[in-house]
Amino acid sequence: MSLLDVVDLDAGYGDLQVLSGVDLHVDDGEYVTIVGPNGAGKSTVMKTIVGIAACLGGSIEYQGTDISGLSPEEVVRERIGYVPQTDNVFPTLTVEENLRLGAYVLDEMPTDRKRDVYDRFPALAGRTDEDAGSLSGGQQQMLAMGCALMLDPDVLLLDEPSAGLAPDLVDDMFDRVDEINEAGTTILMVEQNAKEALRRCDRGYVLANGENRYEDDGDSLLNDENVRREFLGG
Template structure:
């Protein structure tokens, strides 16, 4: 057993004052339990990645944080508030933004209309937030009148992230952001995610490109069959022989 695996999830991940704290989480869909006793922390401004094999429950963790699953046991707290049983529509009020893997733009609406939808809870439209999104993703300003469904895959991913950023969230949840993108677009996307994090937004990301995700993050979690298997900083997980052989292709 490796050092990373020998370290309990609670010991390895527990922060003194986490922004997001998932404790002993059992969750799933209907009567089907996917996650068992999952622990996870994200600190203020931290960049955390969840990796693991297909079917490990990675996306279920993200959906649980955003109120989209059934929680059988355990707690989820955000900025000191218990959000375990709250509805998804309340999460943006707490400061969470969520970009799902699939169907993450309104295909029939324009780019600008999609971004406006991201600010729907504001009494007044946040022009400064729109300007910040356009500054971060200039192609969106160039295409603001174009229907979102006609954008390229990479542009749609930028739009989905931009919409989530319209409310300036404290934590951005990204579910498989590089899925379906051409290899030459993946590095650019990761660079943009890095920049979002460097601007002060905490990131919790599920990612299929495990090596690149771990190389860039502060800490990583390896999930296997719905349970924490390894928890450590990204570089340590990349260097761990067991992690490399089992999950990173050697």
């Protein structure tokens, strides 16, 4: 069953159009990755879904409802979690305070979700009263994911989650995403580490110059000679 449908999407910022006719869909429970070169429009897809970038044409349907005109807060209320690439935690607030803000649209603090976040990311559990800015890059990424998971989202949008991480932390980050998906959360991820992302995902999309170039399951894209030559370094 399709959870998220992006159809013929044109999008951008002000007078700058970045996306032209982009199509993608994410089925309930899937793990889908978007890859492509810098400037391809990958992050703009995510920002348009969550109401940050302007939808200039086409549609974005979530559970059969058009959400292309919603504000970011309204999108969050639809239980769409989003972890941006940068500035994804409040560095002067504590770990606990960041998690509380992650659940700000809810009527009350879901203590069971907070417990689940600490169980999933035990490195955070012992630092609840420390400022987020004191955490390592990997721990900040865990916290950002934890904030999004406080909503108990149906789908989690991750924008370049491995960016800026030390090489020895990248595999751990991918393992965490795998675990979140295996626990029942649908994943749509933009990722710079294209080969590893395609190895892990169910399906992938390759964007270039703001347009669709390829779509297939992850293994097929990894083994496609054109994809390898054009986007994966041979």
